[in-house]
Structures are given as structure tokens and as C-alpha cells.
Amino acid sequence: MVARGASVDVDGVYYNPAGLVFLPNDGVQLSLTVQSAFQTRDIAATSSLWTMDGNQSTNFYKGKASAPVIPSVHGVWKTGKWAVSGFFGITGGGGKASFDDGLPMFDSGAIGLVTKESMLPTTHKPLLTPLMYDINSAMEGRQYIFGAQLGLSYKFNEHVAIFLGARMNYFSGGYKGFLNVSLKDGVAEGLANKMVGMLVQNGMPLTQAQELVKQKAGDMMAKLNDSKIDLDCDQTGWGLTPILGVDVKLGKLNLAAKYEFMANMNIENDTRTLNYPAGAEIFMAPFKDGVNTPSDIPAFLSVAAGYEFLPCLRASVEYHFFDDKHAGMAGSKEKALKHGTHEYLAGVEWDIDKFMTVSGGFQKTDYGLSDAFQGDTSFSCDSYSLGFGTRLNLTKHLALDVAYFWTKYSDYTKTEPRNALLTQMGLPTAGDQNVYSRSNKVFGVSAIYKF
Template sequence: MKKILFLSAATLSLSFPALAGDYLTNTNQHAAFLRMVARGASIDIDGVYSNPAGLSFLPHEGFYLSLTGQSAYQTREINATFPLFQQADGAGTNRQYKGTASAPLIPSFQGLYKKDKWVISTSFAITGGGGKASFSNGLPMFDALAMGMISQQTGGKVTPQMYDIHTAMDGKQYIYGLQLGLSYKINDWLSVFAGGRMNYVQSGYEGYLKAYMKENLGGSQLANLELKCDQSGWGLTPILGINAKLGRWNLAAKYEFKTNLNIENKTNVLEVPAGTPEAIMKPYADGEQTPNDIPAFLSVAAGYEILPNLRASVEYHFFDDKQAGMLNDRQKTLKHGTHEYLAGVEWDITKRLTVSGGYQRTNYGLSDEFQTDTSFYCDSYSLGFGARINFTQAWSIDVAYFWTHYDKYTKEVASYNGTGLSGTDVYYRTNKVFGLSLNYKF
């Protein structure tokens, strides 16, 4: 039964991968990112997040405001192979699990005021997470551990064909970020930025597992587990930036320091077997705190004006994940921090219409020890495209679509979820995001 407890407690680490970016960092804060991707050298309103130092080179003094709405839809799939998953007809030991995650509206706001060499800027956004995930048929770790327990307790006399398992898991995660900072233009070609972001985490997880003998065999209960937990915490992210505008080139860099962040449990329901050791219970007890650091983030970008109406950018991101604390020091199992490579181009077809497209490649440095059913990731590449429409000199909108293709990750283990039997999980995801930004300056 101890193994089943680990199963229930694992829902506390159920993660909601960022729509673009790292484990706990969303880099898509404006539709301009979705349509061009490489925006680290941007000199525009979206630079409040992507290139705050570059704001000092905006051409007009006064206020710039932008309101963004994004809709994201994801699926997470696990193709699991395990001996006790054998079908009733004896054909195959494979099961397919699918979870859906949706965020119909992810809002963000960016604003600034420019006066002479100074710019004060602010933003509010969901800087990490931002959705709900539901596995209506549970997860393979739930089923495998329950089956292994039942098999051990009955000496193999009760087989999977003799009982039914009912299980499900839901969760949500949001990291709200409020940013404030100052940009200063040192001379005609160099500017700097200093600021910070206050982050507030709000998460919730709910799951259960119940196993019963089939009705014709008496219908007795074999396992009954339930967990309902809310989590919250906050942390501060210092941010520095620099921008050099050299003729047709614009070079920019931003560094976000590591955010020390602990999340505290508010456990409403934790139903586990009697006699469970306190050492196992403690990390998931009501009021317990666990590390959930947001890693340091470096962005380096270069933009080039090929023609007066044609621009291109390249960018590199590094997230120092191995130095950001996670539950049970999980970060130490990573091979390296996350590397991202981005490129984009935009073309002003007319004064009223700009079209753009971009590409992003993400490499997480994953390992088998890091990957779990409740928190798995896949390396990927993403494509974004869209347009900006200028209605007047003051009003414009950005519309965009961003699509991600994920590599499959295969994990083979000798003891599948601690059952003593070998098994294999193949992890896969899908993702698509739509975005609209309304921009105004005066």
C-alpha cells in the first residue's frame, strides 16, 4: 500500500508546461511573439517583456498600451505497455491514456510611458502555467500500482480480468506575474533596463482511485484512495536588460535572475491506508512547503533590417533549470538546462499590413529519472505566423497562430512504477495557440 500512496501524492507535482518557453516560464506574452517568435530584439510595445531595454528607442514619446488574449489547447498522451494491462481477450498488454489541457483565455497587459531618455513600463500576465488538465481515465502509474498491489496481496489469484478500476485526475496551475521597470537611453546607440516581477502561484489538484471486484464476483472494494490539494506561493524576479542599436543591426540581451519560490499545501482530502509512515506523508501534509523555483533565464537576440520594409531576427534562450529547486531535488536528474533557438522574419507589405513568421526549437535536457506520468516533457519545434494590421497611426492589432510538434519520448524501466515488473511509457503531446493583441499609443 505504500506504493499506492506515492501514486496519490504524485498528483501534487502535476505540471502544466509552458505554452512556449521553459517548465515554469511562458515567453508568449503578446501575439507579436506568436506571429514572429524571435522578438528578443523587438523595439515595440511587446518589448515590455521581450526586450525592455529597447523601449528607449521607440520613435514617439507618450503612452503605449497593449491588451492581449490567447487561447491554448493541448493534449498529453501516454502509450503504456505493462504485463498486467493484458486485455480480456489476451491480445496485447498496451493501454493508451490521453489528457486534455485547455486555456480558453490567457490575458495579458503591457503598458509604458516614454519621456526623453526614460521609459517606465509595466505588465501583468500569466507568466507560467495558465490552464487546466484532465485525465478522465487516470494514468498508467495509478493503474499499474493498484494492479501490482492487488496481485501481491492475493498471491496472483485475483487477476485484472476479475476487477474494475475507476480513476481520474484533474489539475490547474497559474503563475501570475506583475512586472515594473525603468529603461534609460545612455547615448544614441546604447540603452539599459532594470526592473522586477512579482510572481504568485496558484495550483489545484484532485484525483482518486477505486478498485472493485466485478459484480458477478461480489463487487467488494479492493482499493480506495483520494487526494484534493490546493497550493500557493510567491517570489520576486529581478530583471536586467541591455540594447545596442548599430545602424541596421539591433542587439539585445535580457537576464532574469532565479526566483526563489516555495509553494504551500492546503490539503483538503488525503485518504490513504492506515499505518502509512509519517515520513512518506509529510511532503504532502496540509501546510507543508515544497520548492518550486522559477529558473534564471537568459535571452540574447540580434535583429537586422534587410530593407526598410523587411526585417529578420535570431535569438537564443537558456533556462538554468539544474539550479532551480524542485520537489525532492528533481532538477538534479536533468542532463542540462533548457536551450531554445529562435528565428523570425517580418515584411511590411503596405503601411497598413505587416506579415511575419518564425521558428523555435526547444531542447530540455530530459532524462528517464526526470520524466513521470504526472509531469513529462518532450523536445519540440514550433512554427508561428500572423499579421499586424495598422488601422491608424495610433491603433493596430496583431493576430497570430502558433503550432508545436513534439518528439516522442520513450522510457523503459525494469520495475514499472515500483511493481517489480518491466514496462514502457511513450510520452507525446500536441499544442496550438491562437492570439490577438490590441495596441494603442498616444
């Protein structure tokens, strides 16, 4: 079931730790879960920059992200009014993503540099336009947040229980990428002949014109070679999340709440390779060795209600709030958010018989996005999700859960992301935009054992 905030089961270690003291039996329960997540993160970039011939065109950048194995372990020991619980798993990050054709931000930066370096002082027009050269680039990024949680639950009476605990978060990530520019076949020869002809026409002897063009061509090729970008950077950081929880059980109705305090976390670069031209400083400075970037884990509130309509039929509703707007981010971009993240969840589960339980649920996510918040290396899209699952009670002690989670995202359109560069180059800005889109599918299997 998608909405697990009022769960009284072993997964309550993470979702509703206060409710663990309402487990029907004392003893130890363990759960091992393995999830597989597969995502796409695509960008459709429309601009007059890609051709510089007065026409708009769209370049497509397809990103693939996968985390084939996302393990997590839940464990609880309940005795009387007390329960001690622990959790270890991947709690955040986007896994590993690769853009085999690079990103719009790097391509536009490369075009700006080449245009500047090939500008003719006499005509104030570039000798090279994007149709004359190829930009070869790729970017790969990875982000994982590993969480280790430990806490204590206490039941005051048959109705009220509380939880106090903390989770240690360790961030491991990094980026690898490259970019280089190469002239298309025949372009160099064609330009050289054109320049020689112009110089001869203006009265320069042929031999002198050829020598001058050879020298200029060498300078230009050297500048193209200097426009290369190479990046290999690891990033690490850690932060502590204090957690409070409460559970109120009123017969067939169960009410639960959990609050996770913000975890202050700085991500530090360990950069092995970082080569780029001076004109790319604005893009590449954040990847310099030793640079610390704020990447706080926002405060989080979960409020849930579960109700048992029949001994075999249960349903729950839930609300989440992530206080992203007050969590430090790179470049203070959290200030650009319209509001924190709101999530609304609902789910139902039905015991077909003693052997099988089926469940389904819904989740809607609203991020409060803005153009200033969105970027090529990190973007979000509002979404809704559907989840379905089955539990098989194999024995008195062993159960198996199988689940599928599918997310539908709303495309986000960022207008005029290259406005400053286009204005500087005298190109039209109208219609310049990036359309960000995503998809997500998650499969999960859990084994639960009750000692």
C-alpha cells in the same frame, strides 16, 4: 514574429525592455493581449502488469489541457532618455489539464495493493488478477503563474540603453482526483464457489466452508473499499524575479540581451481531502496539507539580434537558456536533467503596405531530459514550433495583431517505470515503458494603442 528578443515595440516591455527607449516617439503605449492555448498530453503505458497473464499490453491515458483565456497587459511611458514600463499576465504554468482515465502511476499502485491483499498463503498467488476488477480513476490538475513586472529603462546615448526591473510571480494550482477498485460482474460469486469447492474437497463440511468463505469475502471487500483514493488539494506560492537588460543599436542592427535571476519559490499545499491506503504513501505524501515543495523559476538568459534589410523587411535571431538544472524542484529532480533548456528562434516580418504587416518564425526547444526527470504528473518533450502573424494598422493610434503558434513534439520513451513493482511481483520487466507525447496550438489577438 516568434523571435521578439530584439523587439523595439510595446511588447518589448516583456521581451526587450531596454530597447523601449528607442521607440520612435515619446508618450504612452498600451497593449492588451488575449491568447487561447489548447494542448494534449498523452501517455501510452506498456506493461505485463495490466493483465498479469504473461503478456504485454498497452493502456492509453489521454490528457487534455486548455487555457481559453490567457490575458496580458503591456504598458510603457517614454520620455526622452527614460522609459517606465509595466506588465501583467500569465507567464508560466500549463493551464488546466484533465486525465479522465487516471494515470499509470495510480493504476499500477492500485494493482500492487490488490495483488498484495488477495495473495493466497498456500499458493503464493493472488486470488485477484487485473482482469477480474475495474480501476476507475481520474485526475485533474491546474497550474498558473501570474506575473506583475515593473521597471525603468535609460538610454546613455544613441547606441546603448539598459533596463533594471523586477517581476513578482504568484503561483496558483492544485489537484483533484479519485481512484476506486470494483470487482467485475460475476467475479465474486465465481471466486466464492471455487473456494468453497476447494475447502470441501480438503475435507471441510459444506456449511463451515460457506461461512469461512463468506467471512474471507467480507474481509477482501473491505480491503478493496479501503484502497480508494480521494484528493482535493490547492497549491499557492510566490517568488521575485530581478531583471537586467541591455540594448545596443548600431544603425540597422539591433542587439539585445536580458537576464532574469532565479526566483526562489515554495509551493504550499492547502489540502481539503486526502484519503488513501497505507500502501500508497509514496505516491500521496507530497499532497499532504501544509507540505512545502520547491518550485523555483529558473534563471533565464535571452540574447537576440535584429536587422532591417529594407525599410519594409526585418529579421531576427535569438537564443534562450533556462538554467533548470540549478532551480529547486520537487524531489530534487532537477539533478536528473542532462542540462538546462536551450531554445533557438528566428523570425522575419514584412510590411506589405502601411496598413498590413505579416510575419513568421521558428523555435526549437531542447530540455535535456532523462528517465529520472520524467513523471506521469509532469513531463516534457523536445519540440519545434512555427508561428505566423499579421498586424493591421487600423488608425494612426490603433493597431491589431492576430497570431497562430503550432508546436510539434518528439515523443519521449521512459523505460521500465514500474521496474521495482514488477520485480517484487515476479513479472517480466522487459518491454515495460511509458511513451509521453504532447501537442500544442495557441491563438492570440492583441490590441495596441498609442496615445
